Structure formats: structure tokens, C-alpha cells
Amino acid sequence: MERHAFAMKVKDDMMNSYRQKLGEIWKDLTLFLDRNQVKNFSIWNTERLIFGYYEKEDDAELNAEEKAVRDVLIEKMAETFEWISEPGQDMRLMYHNYGFIRENKELIRHRVFMTRLKDGCEEEYKARHDGLIAQRGDTVDPGPDSNFTIWSAGGYIFGYDEIDTTMEVDETPEARETTVAWETRQLEIMDWITDDVDWMTGEWHPASRRLAWHN
Structure with a gap:
């Protein structure tokens, strides 16, 4: 299974139009996804940022006919947004921890986060996460996280995670210390857009919200 992601920024004062036009094309879009066996398609929003994730x-x-259909659907919304990622190309995959994939999505919650990298910090961000992958080695994470991927484009970071709620446990004091140490170090190289570490910094940021989903 391949995982793909894209990102956009909605133009000033166009969020209402973006949502409206998404609704107008939704039936045709979902038919397109079904014909091409695209699964687990979702669109997320924080402020003016749009992050999309899907699997195939x-x-x-x-084929050429389906590419034409895709292009028509995008064109119907094109006046409402600007691309952050390159159209038709994946963003850079910065980290992955696929774990055991849950086919049944009824008992998962999502964590989708967005940050902006500080100037010149993309390679440092990648190196830190490559280190996590090296520590994990060939071990498959049993959960609760799965399909955990982090992408980068245009100076932004977008994270996608599916969390099995039946496996979640309260964080131990030792684990919390590790989390605080990691997040404090990450604040050296990026600024949060979503509210994921507001509990630690005392700042306020909006949460990500899912605008649409089709399985």
C-alpha cells in the first residue's frame, strides 16, 4: 500500500468558498476515488492550511481519462487555494512508523498536526527523525499508533497518525519527561501551528479539524 499526501493554503477570505466548492464536487470526487481504488482519503484544516492524505x-x-477527471475536479476549486506541495507529486516524507495497520477505522482517533520549520532547519528535522527510525530498527510498533507519517513541503511540516483507542494508556511520569525533552528540543527548529504542545508551553493554537473523509 502506498501513502500519499498533499498540502494547500486557502486564499484570504476564501475558506467559506473552499468548503462550499468541496461540497459541490464531493459526489464526483468520491466516485473518482472509488473507481481508482483510493482509500482512507481525508482532508484536514488548520487556519488557512489544508492537508490531504490518502492510500492506494x-x-x-x-490512465489518461482519469487524469483528465482529476484535473477538472481540481480546476473547479482552483480559485480558492494556492498549492504548497507540487501538484501531482508527494511531499517529502520526513518520518514513518506504519505499525500494524487497522483496517477497521471505527475505534481509532486521529492526530494530525502542522508546524512551520525555522529557516534552514529541514535537514536537521529529517536527521532527528531518521535517528528514531534507526533506533526502532526492524521492530514493528504494535500500537496504539499506526500509519504514522510526517511530510514536509514549502517550509511546513504535516503529521498524520491513526491511534487505536482500545490500546491507549495514560502516560507514565517517565514517558512524560521523555516527551517534554523531545518537544523542547523540537522547539529549537520549528514553530507550532496546531495545539499539540500547548499543554507544555502554555501558548494557544487552534486544533486541526477534519473537513472530509471517504474510505
Whole structure:
């Protein structure tokens, strides 16, 4: 299974129009997704940022007719946003921890986060997360997280995580200390857009919200 992501920024005063036009094309969009076996498609929003995530079978390519359909759907919304990622191309994958994939999504919650990297810090961010992958080695994370991916484009970071609520446990004091140490270090190289570490910094940021989902 391939995982893909894209990002946009809604133009000034166009969020209402973006949501409206998404509703107008939704039936045709979901038919397009079904025809091309695109799964777990979701669109997330924080402030003016849009983050999209979806999955498809390995090496499944659109034919010319379906590419034309895709382009028409995008064009119907094009006046409302500007691309952050390159159209038709994935953002840079900065981190992955796929774990055991939950086919049943009824008992998961999502964590989707967005940050902005400080100037010149993209490679440091990648190196720190490569270190986490190296520590994990070939061990498959049993959960509760799965499909955990972090992407980068245009100086932004977008994270996607599916969390099995039946496996969640309260964080121990030792684990909390580790979390605080990691997040404090991350604040050296990025600024939060979503509210994920407001509990630690005392600042206020908006939460991410899911605008749309199709399985």
C-alpha cells in the first residue's frame, strides 16, 4: 500500500468558498476515488492550511481519462487555494512508523498536526527523525499508533497518525519527561501551528479539524 499526501493554503477570505466548492464536487470526487481504488482519503484544516492524505495500491497509476477527471475536479476549486506541495507529486516524507495497520477505522482517533520549520532547519528535522527510525530498527510498533507519517513541503511540516483507542494508556511520569525533552528540543527548529504542545508551553493554537473523509 502506498501513502500519499498533499498540502494547500486557502486564499484570504476564501475558506467559506473552499468548503462550499468541496461540497459541490464531493459526489464526483468520491466516485473518482472509488473507481481508482483510493482509500482512507481525508482532508484536514488548520487556519488557512489544508492537508490531504490518502492510500492506494502499490504502483496503481491513473490512465489518461482519469487524469483528465482529476484535473477538472481540481480546476473547479482552483480559485480558492494556492498549492504548497507540487501538484501531482508527494511531499517529502520526513518520518514513518506504519505499525500494524487497522483496517477497521471505527475505534481509532486521529492526530494530525502542522508546524512551520525555522529557516534552514529541514535537514536537521529529517536527521532527528531518521535517528528514531534507526533506533526502532526492524521492530514493528504494535500500537496504539499506526500509519504514522510526517511530510514536509514549502517550509511546513504535516503529521498524520491513526491511534487505536482500545490500546491507549495514560502516560507514565517517565514517558512524560521523555516527551517534554523531545518537544523542547523540537522547539529549537520549528514553530507550532496546531495545539499539540500547548499543554507544555502554555501558548494557544487552534486544533486541526477534519473537513472530509471517504474510505
